[in-house]
Amino acid sequence: MAELRAVSDFPTETLPADVIPLEVFRALPKTDLHVHLDGSLRIETIVELAREQKVELPATNPTELRSLIGCGIRFGTLVEYLRGFDITLQVLQTAEALERASFELAEDAHRENVRYMEVRYSPMLHTRRGTKLTTVVEAVLDGLRRARDAYGITANVILCGIRNISPRASYRMAELAVAYKGRGVVGFDLAGAEEDNPPKHHLEAFNLVRQNNVNVTIHAGEAYGAESIAQALHICGAHRIGHGVRLRENGSLLHYVNDHRIPLECCPSSNVQTGAVKDLRDHPLKLYLDLGLRVTVNTDNRLITDTSVSRELWLVHSEMGVPFSDIKALIRSGFKSSFQPFHERKAALRRVVAELKRYDDRGQLREAAASPERVSRPGDQPLTLASGK
Numbered sequence: 001m002a003e004l005r006a007v008s009d010f011p012t013e014t015l016p017a018d019v020i021p022l023e024v025f026r027a028l029p030k031t032d033l034h035v036h037l038d039g040s041l042r043i044e045t046i047v048e049l050a051r052e053q054k055v056e057l058p059a060t061n062p063t064e065l066r067s068l069i070g071c072g073i074r075f076g077t078l079v080e081y082l083r084g085f086d087i088t089l090q091v092l093q094t095a096e097a098l099e100r101a102s103f104e105l106a107e108d109a110h111r112e113n114v115r116y117m118e119v120r121y122s123p124m125l126h127t128r129r130g131t132k133l134t135t136v137v138e139a140v141l142d143g144l145r146r147a148r149d150a151y152g153i154t155a156n157v158i159l160c161g162i163r164n165i166s167p168r169a170s171y172r173m174a175e176l177a178v179a180y181k182g183r184g185v186v187g188f189d190l191a192g193a194e195e196d197n198p199p200k201h202h203l204e205a206f207n208l209v210r211q212n213n214v215n216v217t218i219h220a221g222e223a224y225g226a227e228s229i230a231q232a233l234h235i236c237g238a239h240r241i242g243h244g245v246r247l248r249e250n251g252s253l254l255h256y257v258n259d260h261r262i263p264l265e266c267c268p269s270s271n272v273q274t275g276a277v278k279d280l281r282d283h284p285l286k287l288y289l290d291l292g293l294r295v296t297v298n299t300d301n302r303l304i305t306d307t308s309v310s311r312e313l314w315l316v317h318s319e320m321g322v323p324f325s326d327i328k329a330l331i332r333s334g335f336k337s338s339f340q341p342f343h344e345r346k347a348a349l350r351r352v353v354a355e356l357k358r359y360d361d362r363g364q365l366r367e368a369a370a371s372p373e374r375v376s377r378p379g380d381q382p383l384t385l386a387s388g389k
Contacts, residue, residue: 003072019318020363025310025327028359029352030114031334032298032309034217034242034265036191037098037121037140038088039301040105043071049091049100057087072306076275078223079193084304093129095139102143102155108302110151112310116338116348119144120158120189123176124169133176141184154348156339158187158217161205163197174205178212186339187215189242190232194223199236206236215239215339217265222276226250233262240265240337245276248284258293263337267300268315269307280319289326296334325361332356 043062050057059065067073069084091097102119109117123136137159144155159177161170170190177188188209190199199206199218209216218232222243229247232238233256241247244264247254257264266285268277277283288295297312299305313330316322322330335349358365 003074018362020314020324022310022314024359024363025314025317026112028113028310028313028327028331029355030112030309030313030331031296031338032109032114032117033240033263033296033334033338034267034298034300035105035109035117035119036301037102037105037119038085038092038125039304040108040299041088041092041101041303042104042108043069043303045101045104046088046091049097053091053094053097055090057090066306069304070273071304073273074275075273078195078274078276081270081274081304082193084301088303089125089128092126093131095131095135098126098136098139099143099146102140103147104143105302106144106147106153106155107151109155109309110147110153112308114309115153115352116335116340117153117155118158118186118339119155120160120187120191122160122162122173122191124162124165124173133172134179137176137180137185141180144184154340156186157184158189158215158339159185160189160191161202162192163190163199163202163219164193167202167204170202170205171208174208174214177209177214181212181214185214187217189216190218190236191242192219194219194228198224198228199231203236210237217242217339219243221246222271222274226253229253229257233257238262239339243267243271243276244288245271245284248287254288254291254293258291261294263294263296263333264288265296265298265337267298267305268312268320270300270305273305280315283320285316286320286322289322289330294333294337295330296337297330298334323361324359324363328356328359 043066047060058068069087075081123133126136147153159173161173174188177185190202216238217240218238219242220232221229222245225246226249229241230253240263242265268280268283271277299307299309313327317327335352338345360366
């Protein structure tokens with residue numbers, strides 16, 4: 001299996017003159033609306049947790065373990081891609097481990113200037129040792145709150161049903177989403193193996209969350225065609241679509257999504273890993289963006305895809321040829337598409353728009369704003385706003 005090219009594989013001196021350096025993308029304010037907790041641990045944390053919990057891993061050397069998990073590997077199918085979770089989930093079966101993992105995920109996001117994040121996971125996958133579902137949810141929320149206190153990053157939770165387990169299990173996850181609505185949980189999702197597991201089979205769960213005014217996002221159009229997206233929207237009532245790569249196969253549905261401003265949670269490098277697209281240049285993101293769809297860029301799984309939001313945005317620019325002016329539009333779409341309450345979303349967007357105005361379309365800080373004041377937050381580390389020179 002081939003590996004995705006890492007950022008280090010793109011030496012700056014060989015890049016075209018009009019490609020803006022990665023450092024600029026790290027400095028930009030960002031969101032991550034599609035990131036899985038159990039696919040985004042630090043590799044060192046997995047090793048440490050396994051040692052503490054006396055869990056036997058297939059390898060304890062971090063480099064070897066990364067290879068076994070498949071970090072950055074092109075698998076070719078979603079099912080193969082998901083096998084890495086068999087390893088990460090082994091160490092995420094206690095409240096302490098979940099609290100640590102969620103805190104570290106938010107800390108890593110803060111370090112690349114992600115301001116808002118929606119972390120998704122399925123509580124039922126973390127009960128092998130008898131941990132209560134409610135304890136699982138509260139542990140993750142505790143970790144994210146601790147990160148907010150330390151760094152100022154806002155992070156909420158999306159709970160997931162699993163399409164290849166059972167509709168009844170998904171209903172139990174929907175009940176949790178309803179119970180924790182307004183207490184850190186902002187949405188409900190359906191994840192897992194997409195082919196042969198249509199979202200309509202989980203309709204009872206979606207009916208429950210919709211009746212309780214809970215936001216809905218659904219993985220669709222990644223390993224199955226546009227019909228999966230149509231079901232997610234028209235039968236299950238999705239407000240956002242996870243991935244949506246195969247939306248381009250149905251022009252009528254594509255324009256419906258565009259006309260109704262339904263956001264797409266695009267995860268470019270992950271889509272290459274799973275075989276949803278052949279390579280980044282084949283990804284439909286630029287087509288969607290040019291047509292006017294509301295597109296967001298996300299990590300999916302920071303560990304398994306070996307990525308960050310900054311890297312994904314930089315690849316969209318350097319590999320797909322999306323100009324920096326449109327990168328700023330992608331960032332604005334991330335803030336517009338969050339599941340935060342309207343007035344919080346509006347306030348965050350207003351701040352971000354002002355920050356993005358500091359950059360011209362070459363990614364350089366405008367001279368008049370070269371040293372803008374930045375609102376400090378607890379635990380903030382100074383951010384270097386690269387000039388792009």
